[in-house]
Amino acid sequence: MLKINPVKKIGIVYSFNTNKTSKIGKKIADAFEGSAEVEMVNVEDITADRFLQFDNLVCGTATWFDGELPNHWDEFVPDLEEMDLKGKTIALFGLGDQKGYPENFLDGVGILAEIFEARGASMVGFTSTEGYSYESSRAERGDQFCGLAIDYESQGSLNKERVTAWVEKLKLEFK
Numbered sequence: 154m155l156k157i158n159p160v161k162k163i164g165i166v167y168s169f170n171t172n173k174t175s176k177i178g179k180k181i182a183d184a185f186e187g188s189a190e191v192e193m194v195n196v197e198d199i200t201a202d203r204f205l206q207f208d209n210l211v212c213g214t215a216t217w218f219d220g221e222l223p224n225h226w227d228e229f230v231p232d233l234e235e236m237d238l239k240g241k242t243i244a245l246f247g248l249g250d251q252k253g254y255p256e257n258f259l260d261g262v263g264i265l266a267e268i269f270e271a272r273g274a275s276m277v278g279f280t281s282t283e284g285y286s287y288e289s290s291r292a293e294r295g296d297q298f299c300g301l302a303i304d305y306e307s308q309g310s311l312n313k314e315r316v317t318a319w320v321e322k323l324k325l326e327f328k
């Protein structure tokens with residue numbers, strides 16, 4: 154019998170109203186075109202039910218306030234901390250500024266990863282820290298970041314190739 158692989162469905166969750174994060178969220182969605190069914194979800198109006206509709210999630214956040222999550226993600230943390238995320242596969246992308254905030258580079262990604270892991274999610278989309286220069290990061294796991302690190306301020310010219318390579322990796326890592 155002919156077996157047809159179902160199209161992967163992926164929720165991309167980020168703030169539609171922030172400048173750089175939303176630009177990268179759109180680029181990620183474009184890079185999945187033709188290989189997955191993608192739905193973009195604004196974290197500013199998210200609910201727990203909406204979040205839990207997806208088995209594959211890409212979540213994007215900047216780091217604000219010297220090592221903190223932006224308000225919109227921060228407000229959703231109490232819901233996230235109650236969720237059972239077993240069986241969910243989650244990839245994170247983060248916006249940060251390694252020269253301006255070298256002691257807290259990409260901390261927002263680390264904060265979300267810690268919550269998702271504690272709730273049982275399987276994290277994918279780790280990337281090498283090679284080519285970045287900073288002092289410390291909550292998103293660092295050995296020689297990897299637990300997500301994609303985008304720095305518009307000092308490495309904006311690398312965004313396109315970083316996004317493309319990352320999405321190719323996710324196509325294999327998402328179920």
Ligand SMILES: Cc1cc2nc3c(=O)[nH]c(=O)nc-3n(C[C@H](O)[C@H](O)[C@H](O)COP(=O)(O)O)c2cc1C
Pocket residue numbers: 171172173174175215216217218219220221248249250251254257258259260305306
């Ligand atoms: C007040 C302020 C605090 C910031 N704190 C951090 C930080 O702690 N770590 C970091 O990596 N980037 C930090 N950044 C840089 C932003 O994360 C970066 O500019 C990001 O691209 C902003 O994305 P957005 O336009 O989607 O908000 C900070 C920026 C501002 C303006």
